[in-house]
Amino acid sequence: MARAKRATLKSIASDLGVTHTSVxxxxxxxxxxxxxxxxxxxxHARSVNYEGPNPAARSLRTGRCGAIGVLFNDQLSYAFTDPHDIAFLRGISSVCEEEGANIVLIPLQNKRPEQRDQLAAIVDGFILNAPYRSHPTIRQALARGLPTVVVDFDAPELSSVLTNDRAAMQAVVAHLLALGHRHLAIVTFPREEGTGEIRSLEDDFSDESYVVHERMEGCRDAVDAAGVPRSAVLVCETTNCEDGGQRAAAWLLRCRPELTALVCFSDRLAYGALAGAASIGRQVPGTLSVTGFDGIDPPGGMSPGQRLTTVRQNACEKGRRAAEILLCPDKEGTTSIAIEAEFVVGDTSGAAPEAGKQ
Structure with missing residues (x-):
């Protein structure tokens, strides 16, 4: 049996007696x-089961795919479970809906890097929410020369959306120092390779991500102004989740019971740190102060009446502005937008306990 011929733009034009261009x-x-x-x-097209021009063929003709790539430094599932990332993607998607663009999520932590590289090849531009410029996929994306916007990423030659991380973190640590705390530790994200390393604030953080580097500099600004030695402030790396924060806090407080404050580089780490402190009997804020960064809602295990001392940043706004720059570019070229974060004093920070009363 002969197969029915598939309808095309040309066959529809012929059927209707109009030009191919009109169809x-x-x-x-x-x-x-x-x-x-x-x-x-x-x-007529519907009557002959024609669904429209082939998207792949249109892409070849126009050189455009109708999609933007969002690169981020986590596994794919993280984008759908982390409150900050969810809000960030919501901001991007709101603009994409208005502009008729699609989103291709490209996680850098992928067990099959060839899939990651294939995804990066089918987009018209990039939003880089991944901090490591040395990553092979980041280098490949930048080398393509497509329109690119970076978020919390140090790339002066590209359009960017940045948060005042340094000033915000300086405010956090200055707040703790003003409360009398002199035995502090920082709980931060792992470097590109490895996790769990213990360092001090006097170590070199120049090879860290933009976010970590800027926040460390803010911590240094505050302790330097107060005359606290950088070497006295511990820095503990752990995975950016509640479990990571809980493990780090429990370990730090057992090894250094004199600690009276934990400065966490995310709210998820801070919420975990609260659980870690509770597991060894440390009261917050009575014998220990805990601070975070992001301004996300607490998980179900935290007391609804206890508000975290944190820095509130608008992840949705960051995503929205990044997408606007990419999809609705100004004629003037490179654009840099600053999204101000707000330091908010909650219930998890208080005066340092007296010596020997911990």
Whole structure:
């Protein structure tokens, strides 16, 4: 049995006695044909089971895919479980919906890097929410020369959306120092390779991500101003989740019971640190102060009446502004937008306990 011929733009044009361009415009540029003609073309196309021009063929003709790539430094599942990332993607998607663009999520932590690289090849531009410029996929993305916006990423030659991490973290540590705390530890994200390393604030953080580097500098600004030795402030790396914060806090407080404050570089770490402190009987804020960064809602295990002392940043706004720069670019070229974060004093920070009363 002979197979029925598949309908095409040309066959529809022939059936209706119109030009191939008219049929193409009915789908791709409807303003260029009358409503009556477009309705006639679409109705006939449906009757012969024609669903529209082939997207792959259109991409080859125009050189555009109608999608933007969002690169982030975690596994794919993290983007759908982390409150900060969810809000960030919500901001991007709100603009994409308005502009008719799709999103391709490209996680850098992927067990099959060839899939990651394939995804990066089918987009018209990038939003880089991944901190490590040395990563092979980041280098490949930048080398393509496509429109690119970086978020919390140090790349002066590109458009960017940045948060005042340094000033915000300085405010956090200055707040603790003003409360009399002199035995502090920082709980931060792991470097690109490895986790769990213990360092001090006097170590070199120049090879860290932009976010970690800026926040460390803010911590240094505060302790330097107060005359506290950088070497006295411990820095503990752990995975950025509640479990990571809980493990880090429990370990730090057992090894250094004199600690009276934990400065966490995310709210998820801080909420975990609260659980870690509770597991060994440390009262917050009575014998221990804990601070975070992000301004996300607490998980179900935290007391609803206890508000975290933290830095509130607007992740949704960051995503929205990044997408606007990429999809609605100004004629002037490179754009840099600062999103101000707000330091908020909650219930998890208080005066340092007297010596020997911990």
């Amino acid at each position: 193409s415009n009915a789908y791709n540029n409807p303003a260029k044909v009358s409503k009556a003609l477009r309705d006639r073309i679409i109705a």
